[in-house]
Amino acid sequence: MSQHWPQFQEEHDMFRKAVRDFAINELKPHAEEWEHERYFPDSVFREMGKLGFLGARYPVELGGSGGDIWYTTCLAEEITHCDLAGLTMAILVQTDMATPIINEIGTKEQKEEFLMPAISGEKIAALGVSEPGAGSDVAGITTSARWDGDDLIINGQKTWITNGTRADFITLAVRTDADNRYGGITLVLFPTDTPGFSVGKKLEKIGNHCSDTAELFFENCRVPKRYILGEEGHGFYYIMQNFQGERLVGAISGTAGAQRVLDRTKEYLQERNAFGRTLAGFQVLRHRIAQHETDLEASRCLAYHAADLYNRGVPCQREISMAKLVAGQSGMRVIDDCLQMHGGMGYVEEGPVARAWRDARLLQIGGGTNEIMKEIIVKAIGFGR
């Protein structure tokens, strides 16, 4: 795929190959076991940190590789070769959802204490925004933080938090001003060994089983002022800024995951026979393959276009929202039809599609739903109200 795109240089291709080899050789052999056990070991973070996969676009002086967004693209695409969307999500939370904002606005001390060990894989990171009463409506969060001397005292609850049961720290959104809806939210770096913090339950999901998704509770948790990220009261805007990278990698990895299922389906259609010919011999199925290839190419082009703008620092909320919307919808449609083209083999766990079909549903919800993407797009084009 990369040969068509001039932004991928030889170094990107080497990085791409290294991630792919790791995913195929070190992760994929455990896919069935980890998915069944609804778990994967913390050591995966450390191994990927040692190989330089967790800091591809972070500065060299922080232990990263100093690369551009195209390294992140390679990571997000190639890690899908592990066939574990839950693991892919957990790693991308570490690299592109919970930590970019630390790199952008964190102090030197915050970067040393949180970002550098996240890049090396010594610390696991989570992003804590959603609450039982506030998911799409980020400005509706109520987890409170009140000042007590130079400390913040945090009380409240978060839910659906990826890496929530195992995180060493959480990039956490709290409300520091109850009377200011948008300007009353602050981001803090929250170490999970803080007294008063507890993990409620690990949530049972319909897919992405090997990743942990948790409810988190905060009861009089004391956090020093030095853990505030950026400026007090600016948290909502930092979260919106951070969402851009999160949604972009979601679009890229979702499209890559769907492409892998489509590639396997092409092989299956060439191997399986019915009515005296291979399934690939039926024009109706070949045309569906052509349609899916076209849809995924369109999805990839849009995601790459958004990545290019993002890489150059051009405002691209509209393009990123479109890319996530298209990736979620096309990916689901393609994988659903791949399941159909596998017949009974599509519906059983031993086949290559059933798990991907369950996993793919998430992209239309997590990191901002389809409806929220559409809200952003109509605002960006100045349509309505």
Ligand SMILES: Cc1cc2nc3c(=O)[nH]c(=O)nc-3n(C[C@H](O)[C@H](O)[C@H](O)COP(=O)(O)OP(=O)(O)OC[C@H]3O[C@@H](n4cnc5c(N)ncnc54)[C@H](O)[C@@H]3O)c2cc1C
């Ligand atoms: C597996 C998983 C992992 C997750 N990981 C994390 C994580 O690591 N960190 C984190 O903070 N969050 C995480 N989330 C939460 C996720 O971001 C939210 O679920 C998502 O943003 C939707 O919020 P909600 O569930 O509260 O839905 P709601 O906001 O209650 O929405 C319900 C429905 O109403 C629609 N809706 C809401 N507002 C509007 C509107 N204005 N116009 C039209 N329709 C609307 C929505 O699109 C949706 O269809 C995760 C969720 C899942 C399922």
